[in-house]
Amino acid sequence: MWERIELEARPKLRDPVLVVALSTSLPQYKAMYSQAKEVGKFMLKKMVFEKFATIYASALPAIAIISDGGSVRLSSASFYNHPAPRDLVLLTGDASPQEEQYEFAESVLRYAKGIGVREMISLGTRWTEQVAPPTDIPKVRGFATDEAGVEVLKGHGVEIIRDEPAPFFASLVVGLAENFGMTGYKLSVDHGEPAPHPLSVIQLLGVLQKMLGIQVETEELEAKALEMAKDIQSITTQEQPQERSGIYG
Numbered sequence: 001m002w003e004r005i006e007l008e009a010r011p012k013l014r015d016p017v018l019v020v021a022l023s024t025s026l027p028q029y030k031a032m033y034s035q036a037k038e039v040g041k042f043m044l045k046k047m048v049f050e051k052f053a054t055i056y057a058s059a060l061p062a063i064a065i066i067s068d069g070g071s072v073r074l075s076s077a078s079f080y081n082h083p084a085p086r087d088l089v090l091l092t093g094d095a096s097p098q099e100e101q102y103e104f105a106e107s108v109l110r111y112a113k114g115i116g117v118r119e120m121i122s123l124g125t126r127w128t129e130q131v132a133p134p135t136d137i138p139k140v141r142g143f144a145t146d147e148a149g150v151e152v153l154k155g156h157g158v159e160i161i162r163d164e165p166a167p168f169f170a171s172l173v174v175g176l177a178e179n180f181g182m183t184g185y186k187l188s189v190d191h192g193e194p195a196p197h198p199l200s201v202i203q204l205l206g207v208l209q210k211m212l213g214i215q216v217e218t219e220e221l222e223a224k225a226l227e228m229a230k231d232i233q234s235i236t237t238q239e240q241p242q243e244r245s246g247i248y249g
Helices: 035-046 101-114 147-155 169-180 198-212 219-239
Strands: 003-007 017-021 050-057 064-066 072-074 077-082 088-093 119-125 141-144 183-189
Touching: 003 101, 017 035, 017 198, 035 088, 035 119, 035 198, 050 101, 101 169, 119 169, 119 198, 141 147, 147 183, 169 183, 183 198, 198 219
Parallel strands: 017 088, 017 119, 119 183
Antiparallel strands: 003 050, 050 077, 064 072, 077 088, 141 183
């Protein structure tokens, strides 16, 4: 795998925890499985972060991204730091890897270990045929690298995923975390809520706040969820057949 990590700063991190928030960019799946990227984007909007490194790799989509001004850059993911008693390192960006997913996961974990990360949380959408109702409050489900990690998730109200496959990068990076001396956690929700998934983002942020001791204001997401619920109800009402009256109604 070709890769390049560009350093922009060298923050002094205190017992950092890594949050991985990358989602697929494949058009056929993007609308259903973009929750992790939305969480990352919202955290960057509502919290104070400093970008300190960017990773480029052949595992990421082979796309050159052109700005409104005509300049070009490669698809990438960046590491950001939120200073706190226990520093939060956020990895988010354009997309999750499409190829060489094991190699990309190991690159992320190797770099994270080098900056002192001993605990990581990966966000994503549960890969399942089960579709959640569009206006239901999503349940946060997850798994961990070991039994102690599972108990941590239970203590934060996460429903444990059992006896099912967990494919793709967002899950592989958790499975590989122990090889780098880290405890890994996966937090996920079922797909079904229409994009841009405000209810899912709220629920994932709720668990992250408990696990990391951070505060993220979510009123904007709550307003968006209410607006979407009204739109869905309006569409549902319009699609219902009109009640007939009389023999010829």
